[in-house]
Amino acid sequence: MTTIAVIGLGTMGLGIAQTYAAAGFAVLATDAAADVRDTALQRLRARLARRVQAGKLAPSDLDALVSRITLVDGPEAMGRADLAIEAVVERMEVKRALFAALESVVAPDAVLASNTSSLSVAAMAQGLSRPQRLLGLHFFNPAPVMKLVELVAHPGSGAAALARARQLTERAGKTLIPCPDRPGFIVNRCARPFYGEALALLEEGRCADEIDAAMLAAGYPLGPFGLIDLVGADINLAATESLAAAMQDHPRYHVFAALRRQVAAGDLGRKTGRGFLFPEKPGPAPGDAEAIVLRIETALVNEAGWLLAEGGTTQDGIDTALKLGLNFPRGPFEILAAQGREPVLARLQRLAAAAPAHLQGRYRPAPGLAMPHPAAGPAPGTR
Ligand SMILES: NC(=O)c1ccc[n+]([C@@H]2O[C@H](COP(=O)([O-])OP(=O)(O)OC[C@H]3O[C@@H](n4cnc5c(N)ncnc54)[C@H](O)[C@@H]3O)[C@@H](O)[C@H]2O)c1
Incomplete structure (x- = not known):
């Protein structure tokens, strides 16, 4: 029997364990x-009991699922694993030490x-004796519910390991999207302009309320500020700062003062009872809702274009990742196809001409947008 x-x-690991156990592993x-x-199995039982109560899971399936999970003391007891996934604290040295321990017990x-x-x-692969077997499987929260998994290949990842991870995780019902080992992978990176361009509009004097209302009217399940309020302004700020640092503070990843102020004030969103909008809900869409949507979508298209030009992913992959990972109603390349390249480029030019000093360079078109055909070839750099 295949063993995972x-x-x-914690939050992610228990959900990942549930996902594979539910698939029979x-x-x-x-x-x-x-x-x-x-407490892991107890927490899992409590979570699944709610599904039983809702009539979504048979009690016998709950027992069968939980019985497939065996708790062990540590990685040294995981020698029969075919695939080992870590969801420990986000610290390089902890993950490296863990993989070194795993490598000494699992099969070649x-x-x-x-x-x-x-x-x-x-x-993370540095120092491993078989770096070709290491890859990223980036699940989304909650792992049992979210269909998307970003399959991250580093330059030394082997084709056999990638194929095996894909096959096993597809059997657990997930959609795997290959993605490069670049900061933010696909979703966390391509989502930046959703928030960033909304914050740029806020800085220009627009209200969070009308920006969110415009995006809701265009089919987005939540507006940018509603999403920040849901996840927490502190989490959003940390993700934004991390990407800005990884991208040498390029203005496309500018950390807006309004987001910092929100965190400094402790108005983090739902978890503190007050956010950009929370507890209010957006009202009716403003008269110029379409312009707001076009502005944010233009920035989404451009960011996706830059990522595409860096290699390791596809237009379809980026579209699917954003639709599954963020429930966006359409992907950036679908937006581009619907709106046309010239209007998108013209909007970027207008935005570039009007950009304040701290956003100079933010609206430079991605190489594939500026040419008649999407650019192929090596990464042109991010500036
Ligand atoms: N929370 C999310 O939404 C989310 C989404 C995708 C990816 N991730 C990533 O998943 C990982 C885990 O995040 P989380 O939110 O589940 O964290 P968490 O804090 O909820 O859980 C982490 C768990 O790892 C344990 N741990 C720490 N060091 C360990 C070690 N050396 N060996 C064994 N266990 C150890 C901790 O005791 C804790 O229970 C991180 O790398 C994070 O970046 C998180």
Whole structure:
């Protein structure tokens, strides 16, 4: 029987263990914290009991699912894993030490995967005796519900390991989108302008309320500020700062003062009871809603264009990732196809001409947009 190992049983790890167990795999699971480990199955049972109550899961399936998960003391007891996925704390040295421990016990062809959101998979592979078996499997929260998994290849990832991770994770019902080992992978990077351009509009004097109302009217399930309020302004700020640092503070990843102020004031959104909009809801869309939507979508198209030009992904992959990862009603390349290249380029030119000093360079068109055909070839750099 194929065995999946999951290390770290917090928010993500327990959901990942559930995902593979639900698909019939044997799961070995562990966490460094004894209390987290000891309560893991209890927490899982409580979560699944709600599904039983809602009539979405048979009680016998709950028992069968939980019985497929075996808790073990640590990675040394995971030698029979075919695929080992870590979802431990987001620290390079912790993940490296864990993979070194796993590598010493698993079979030579076992695959090792990280669920990291922001660390370099290539850097994680350094020091491993078989770096070709390491890759990223980036699940989204909540892991059992979200269909998307970004399959992250570093330059040394082997084709056999990538194919095996894909096959096993597809059997667990996920859609895998290959993506390069670049900061933010696809979704966390391509989502930046959704928030950033909304914050730019706010800085120009527009209200959060009308920006969100415009996006809702255009089919987005949440507006940018509603999404920040849901996830937390602190989490959004940390993700924005991390990407800005990784991209040498390029103005496309500008960290807007309004976001910093929001965090400094402690108005983080739902979790503190007050956010950009929360507890209010957006009202009716403003008269110029279409212009707001075009502005934000133009920035989304351009960011996706820059990522595409850097290689390792496809237009379809980016579109699918944003639709599955963020429930966007359409992907950036579908937007581009619907709106046409010339109007998008013209809007970028107008935005560039009007950009204040701190946003100079933000609206430079991606190479594939500026040419008649999408650019292929090596990364042209981000500036
Ligand atoms: N939370 C999210 O929305 C989300 C989404 C995608 C990816 N991720 C990534 O998943 C990983 C885990 O995030 P999380 O939100 O589940 O964190 P979490 O804090 O909820 O859980 C992490 C768990 O790892 C355990 N742990 C720490 N060091 C360990 C070690 N050396 N060995 C075994 N267990 C160890 C901790 O005791 C804790 O229970 C991170 O890399 C994060 O970037 C998080």
